[in-house]
Amino acid sequence: MIEQELTHLVLRSKKIGADQSLVVYGGGNTSAKGRIKDYLGRDRDVLWVKGSGADMQYGEAVDYPALYLEELLALHKSDELDDDTMVDYVTRALVDPSARRPSIETLLHAFLPARHIDHVHADAICALTNHEDGESAVREAFGKGFAYVEWIRPGFHLSKLVSGLKDYEGVILAHHGLIVWDDNSDKCYQKTLDAVATAEKYLATLRKPPQAEFKHNDLSDAQIMELLLTLRGKIGKKQVLRRDSRLRAIADRSDLSTVLDAGAASADHMLRIRPWSIQT
Ligand SMILES: [Zn+2]
Incomplete structure (x- = not known):
């Protein structure tokens, strides 16, 4: 059935999004x-892909706009497409022109032939490649089954490059993340979990960072509340702020300034976290 693939996609994505x-x-x-009937009743192959900026954990079907696959595949023969032109073409391929804007990585999903594709920015994959010898670490952890791609900004060039790697089990994008695929949604999800577990298992064999010797002073709950309220006031719009302490172990390191000098560690750090955390 047609819409079943979309249902599988939404459910799988919720499970992925629930794991930070x-x-x-x-x-x-x-x-x-999958396949849908278009506005004239014709059967058309489509790609449902996550909307740009949508949160997988809470995403519903409306957050996965459908695009005519034929229109997207026609772009594969281009040698070069700048971002603006690519976004323009991709927007024209939307089944519903008023739908949410699709991911900037839409063509990557279109050009790979598999029915289901996961692309995650897993911590373990970034840890494996966020240093000078990422390729060796990937080879040691994964053998030759996965392709390794040096950092390239998401866009047409990366999409085309990855389409040529479809005979691998998956692709490791340095400083970025993982791509796996399968014609079955459950198997695709399992491949994501397995690849991340493989990276974690390899990382567990490495030397552990030294125990933190220096700890920053904690803000009291009252100070945190005041800080969040002040920040919200400065942002100037009604926004829910929350505290996330997962980087605490890094913030407590005595060589924190060295860590900060290394800059943003991944695309997600650049977009959402930056290398700095709040210190007292
Ligand atoms: Zn990405």
Whole structure:
């Protein structure tokens, strides 16, 4: 059945989004391919892909706009497409022109032939590649089954490059994340989990960072409340703010300034976290 693929996609994406070690808010994207009847009743192949900035954890079908696959695949023969032109073409391929804007990585999902595709920015994958010798670490952890791609900004060039790697089990994007695929949604999800577990298992064999010797002073709950309210006032709009302490172990390191000098560690850090945390 047609819409079943979309249902599978939404359910799978909720499971992925619920695990913040796979994607943080709005990061990563997933897709499915299937067939619908268009406005004239014709059968058309479509790609459902996560809307730009949508949060997988809470995403519903409306957050996965459908695009005519034929229109997207026609772009594969282009040699070069700048971002603006690519977004323009992709927007024209929307089944519903008023639908949510699809992911900037839409063509990557279109050009790979599999029915289901997961692209996550998993912590373990970034940890494996966020250093000078990422390729060796990937080879040691994964063997030759996964392709390794040096950092390239998401866009047409990356989409086309990845389409040429479809015979691998999956793709590791340095400083960025993981791409796996399967014609079955459950198997696709399992491949994401397995690949991340493989990276975690390898990382667990490495030397652990030294125990933190220095701890920053904690703000009291009252101070945190005041800080959040002040920040909200400065942002100037009604916005729910929350505290996330998962980077605490890094913030407590005695060599924190060295860590900060290294800059943003991944695309998600650049977009959402930046390398700095609040210190007292
Ligand atoms: Zn990405």
